[in-house]
Amino acid sequence: MRILLVEDDAHLGEIIVRGLREEGYQIDRAMDGNEADLFHITRTYGVIVLDRMLPDIRGEELLQKWRQGNCNTPVLMLTALDAVSDRVTGLKAGADDYLCKPFAFDELLARIEALQRRGSLNTSSVIKAGNLELNPQTRLLTLQERSVMLNRLEYDLMDLFLRHPGQILGKETLAGQCWKEPWEASDNTIEAQIKNLRKKLRLIDDRVWLKTIRGVGYRLEVV
Structure with missing residues (x-):
């Protein structure tokens, strides 16, 4: 914490x-x-x-x-x-x-x-942004009737994006919030985790996207 x-x-x-x-x-x-x-x-x-x-x-x-x-x-x-x-x-x-x-x-x-x-x-209740829901108890990310299980790091990232829908979050913010030791989160490490999270998002709906804002960070675009 x-x-x-x-x-x-x-x-x-x-x-x-x-x-x-x-x-x-x-x-x-x-x-x-x-x-x-x-x-x-x-x-x-x-x-x-x-x-x-x-x-x-x-x-x-x-x-x-x-x-x-x-x-x-x-x-x-x-x-x-x-x-x-x-x-x-x-x-x-x-x-x-x-x-x-x-x-x-x-x-x-x-x-x-x-x-x-x-x-x-x-904070034990479901976190929502648009039609997207994240359950803290099960780590299930759900859109309507389709769900996908997230690992701990994917959950932490998704939780942060859902709490700031439409906002651009820089890599420094992601590292500070989602990694226990921020220095371990290199640019390549963060990019790899974002890539994994995008794959999970496509499993439930390809209209939900983590958009790269070049040179700035990432923004969650929700249905």
Whole structure:
């Protein structure tokens, strides 16, 4: 799972990043709201850990913006403010959980794992774009009455395309979202996986296509 950490405290941020990576998570770290926004636009996260006090914007303002844009990612808000009114403000802004500083890493990890489980339940329903459906439980890709089984990597790629129908997704985005180690996803590797996925798509309907946008990336064109 990939986590977005938004924390401007360099020392604390490094501790969190190191600890979560040791637990097997992939981490993107933003130091301010603007950087966090760029990550949020270009990548999909299982959990977001968001500091309430950032150099350029308050965390709850940034979160409200994301929620208004239909972001359903579970968010854990961090803060040094421990008054009840502060916690209420964060929760009303759309935070799913609230953790006051200082905290033990084990507690942070436990809360992230709880949010991850909650997020998995929320995303267990079929993913749809047009008439195309992807079942997270079975990894079956279906168009009307025709289905094809996807392997794990094909599923991850298709999930990403279905969540961004009509949008061009670059190879860097695909590598960052679908490969545990993005550096393993060379251009040739990505192109080979796209070729395999296209073969699967043709089995259910040749009108569904992953179009190559030369020099930019790929776009899913759905019936």
